Amino acid sequence: xxxxxxxxxxxxxxxxxxxxxxxxxxxxxxxxxxxxxxxxxxxxxxxxxxxxxxxxxxxxxxxxxxxxxxxxxxxxxxxxxxxxxxxxxxxxxxxxxxxxxxxxxxxxxxxxxxxxxxxxxxxxxxxxxxxxxxxxxxxxxxxxxxxxxxxxxxxxxxxxxxxxxxxxxxxxxxxxxxxxxxxxxxxxxxxxxxxxxxxxxxxxxxxxxxxxxxxxxxxxxxxxxxxxxxxxxxxxxxxxxxxxxxxxxxxxxxxxxxxxxxxxxxxxxxxxxxxxxxxxxxxxxxxxxxxxxxxxxxxxxxxxxxxxxxxxxxxxxxx
Amino acid sequence: xxxxxxxxxxxxxxxxxxxxxxxxxxxxxxxxxxxxxxxxxxxxxxxxxxxxxxxxxxxxxxxxxxxxxxxxxxxxxxxxxxxxxxxxxxxxxxxxxxxxxxxxxxxxxxxxxxxxxxxxxxxxxxxxxxxxxxxxxxxxxxxxxxxxxxxxxxxxxxxxxxxxxxxxxxxxxxxxxxxxxxxxxxxxxxxxxxxxxxxxxxxxxxxxxxxxxxxxxxxxxxxxxxxxxxxxxxxxxxxxxxxxxxxxxxxxxxxxxxxxxxxxxxxxxxxxxxxxxxxxxxxxxxxxxxxx
Numbered sequence: 057x058x059x060x061x062x063x064x065x066x067x068x069x070x071x072x073x074x075x076x077x078x079x080x081x082x083x084x085x086x087x088x089x090x091x092x093x094x095x096x097x098x099x100x101x102x103x104x105x106x107x108x109x110x111x112x113x114x115x116x117x118x119x120x121x122x123x124x125x126x127x128x129x130x131x132x133x134x135x136x137x138x139x140x141x142x143x144x145x146x147x148x149x150x151x152x153x154x155x156x157x158x159x160x161x162x163x164x165x166x167x168x169x170x171x172x173x174x175x176x177x178x179x180x181x182x183x184x185x186x187x188x189x190x191x192x193x194x195x196x197x198x199x200x201x202x203x204x205x206x207x208x209x210x211x212x213x214x215x216x217x218x219x220x221x222x223x224x225x226x227x228x229x230x231x232x233x234x235x236x237x238x239x240x241x242x243x244x245x246x247x248x249x250x251x252x253x254x255x256x257x258x259x260x261x262x263x264x265x266x267x268x269x270x271x272x273x274x275x276x277x278x279x280x281x282x283x284x285x286x287x288x289x290x291x292x293x294x295x296x297x298x299x300x301x302x303x304x305x306x307x308x309x310x311x312x313x314x315x316x317x318x319x320x321x322x323x324x325x326x327x328x329x330x331x332x333x334x335x336x337x338x339x340x341x342x343x344x345x346x347x348x349x350x351x352x353x354x355x356x357x358x359x360x361x362x363x364x365x366x367x368x369x370x371x372x373x374x375x
Numbered sequence: 376x377x378x379x380x381x382x383x384x385x386x387x388x389x390x391x392x393x394x395x396x397x398x399x400x401x402x403x404x405x406x407x408x409x410x411x412x413x414x415x416x417x418x419x420x421x422x423x424x425x426x427x428x429x430x431x432x433x434x435x436x437x438x439x440x441x442x443x444x445x446x447x448x449x450x451x452x453x454x455x456x457x458x459x460x461x462x463x464x465x466x467x468x469x470x471x472x473x474x475x476x477x478x479x480x481x482x483x484x485x486x487x488x489x490x491x492x493x494x495x496x497x498x499x500x501x502x503x504x505x506x507x508x509x510x511x512x513x514x515x516x517x518x519x520x521x522x523x524x525x526x527x528x529x530x531x532x533x534x535x536x537x538x539x540x541x542x543x544x545x546x547x548x549x550x551x552x553x554x555x556x557x558x559x560x561x562x563x564x565x566x567x568x569x570x571x572x573x574x575x576x577x578x579x580x581x582x583x584x585x586x587x588x589x590x591x592x593x594x595x596x597x598x599x600x601x602x603x604x605x606x607x608x609x610x611x612x613x614x615x616x617x618x619x620x621x622x623x624x625x626x627x628x629x630x631x632x633x634x635x636x637x638x639x640x641x642x643x644x645x646x647x648x649x650x651x652x653x654x655x656x657x658x659x660x661x662x663x664x665x666x667x
Contacts, residue, residue, distance in 0.1 A: 090485030
């Protein structure tokens with residue numbers, strides 16, 4: 057079969073075109089052996105759960121999760137969610153969390169990458185130190201910062217009192233007004249190194265000759281950045297921002313460990329809220345419906361993500 | 376126009392104002408990054424009493440390794456638990472890493488070398504993995520694991536970590552294979568090697584840095600994972616470190632030196648591993664995004 061491919065005559069070729077995909081797939085059948093293990097594992101652990109979540113979102117289940125007792129309720133779960141105040145509160149939190157974390161992580165990462173982009177003594181050490189927060193587990197990071205924010209003996213409170221800026225240590229993560237910004241500081245601490253790594257690599261693609269030529273022509277540092285460096289970073293920046301946004305949208309550990317979503321939902325984001333609904337209150341149907349909504353939101357985000365990634369790819373190809 | 380031309384030194388040579396801004400910025404970033412880590416270390420060598428003073432002891436008056444000794448002493452219950460969690464984490468992470476490499480290597484090779492329909496699937500698998508939070512998969516996976524009889528076993532974690540790590544692992548490795556000239560393999564095959572021999576003898580050694588990067592990625596990911604471990608395991612003797620530390624904290628809510636010492640020891644292996652091998656890792660991570 058495979059050997060005959062080169063010899064087919066015209067009508068057969070037309071037929072082959074019609075069944076092009078299957079035909080090609082058959083011709084390459086042995087190639088699939090290499091990817092088979094990976095695909096099987098992913099189908100079991102990713103595809104099945106997605107299907108299952110969608111199904112469950114139309115049912116209510118008893119807390120015991122005895123699935124044969126589940127009851128079909130149509131779209132009631134969705135109605136319940138969209139009409140609840142908590143949903144809108146949590147949604148607002150999620151967007152503030154995602155936007156602020158992404159913006160700060162990207163800006164600080166870009167700044168660090170640029171500032172570290174020329175040779176100086178100790179650059180390697182400095183770069184390594186700046187990357188460490190990204191490697192440390194989020195659970196450890198959460199506890200380190202929980203201790204720093206501690207309302208009696210925390211480092212920040214002690215410094216503020218020591219400098220005479222506060223009479224007593226502030227309640228940073230136990231009060232509704234400050235909890236979300238405080239957690240964002242922790243999240244950015246863990247995430248900016250990722251942006252730094254990506255952008256450092258991006259900076260390697262900026263041609264030295266162009267920068268030197270611009271300098272000879274009298275361009276200042278800012279002009280060189282804006283007209284030479286920045287255009288070269290656009291592809292990497294898009295990818296980095298989207299990866300950051302998606303992972304921030306999906307954050308769980310930092311709010312969950314540090315506050316558990318409190319006080320009074322002020323630091324609940326979608327994921328922590330879904331987790332609490334499912335495993336805390338055993339409301340599996342509602343939690344599944346929430347997941348589906350999350351899913352749809354992510355699909356929308358993902359649409360832009362794919363477009364940005366493929367246009368970045370095309371740009372590289374053309375260049 | 377720019378700030379450079381305004382500020383000049385006595386010798387009339389322009390000072391690069393931006394360079395100074397960069398330096399000040401770096402000092403601030405160093406502060407932001409290092410102070411929390413330093414505070415963790417300083418707290419971990421204080422006694423419980425010394426850690427809870429106002430004003431604080433900025434540097435411990437009487438540094439002590441008591442917290443570390445307690446955690447590493449197999450003869451008391453805290454140490455027993457901690458060592459067990461540590462061992463569990465090590466086992467789960469190592470198994471995940473080994474399996475990830477075994478499954479990802481052939482897959483990445485195929486995605487790089489063969490042109491079969493459905494190749495784009497890889498791209499979407501990477502997206503899916505990055506886009507969908509673990510929580511979405513938790514309920515159905517929990518049910519699936521119950522079905523497979525894997526609840527409360529390390530097998531449930533290994534299977535899950537393997538799956539969620541695979542797409543990016545394949546993607547990372549593919550970047551390396553793309554950079555190995557196909558002519559090398561062709562030459563070997565002209566000399567009589569089979570495709571498999573060419574793969575093992577030529578491609579594998581050349582892609583060793585990529586395999587190392589993939590392995591580190593899998594190991595760190597598995598070592599730090601929390602949600603699945605928190606959901607799938609509830610027997611004390613099976614917990615991994617992130618969940619174990621959480622349990623430790625909920626039982627000793629005021630032992631901050633102990634908590635900081637545990638956090639430090641949990642971070643140490645991955646940080647050391649990363650620092651030793653960061654060159655490979657950073658290269659692999661950025662290869663896909665920058666070069667394609």
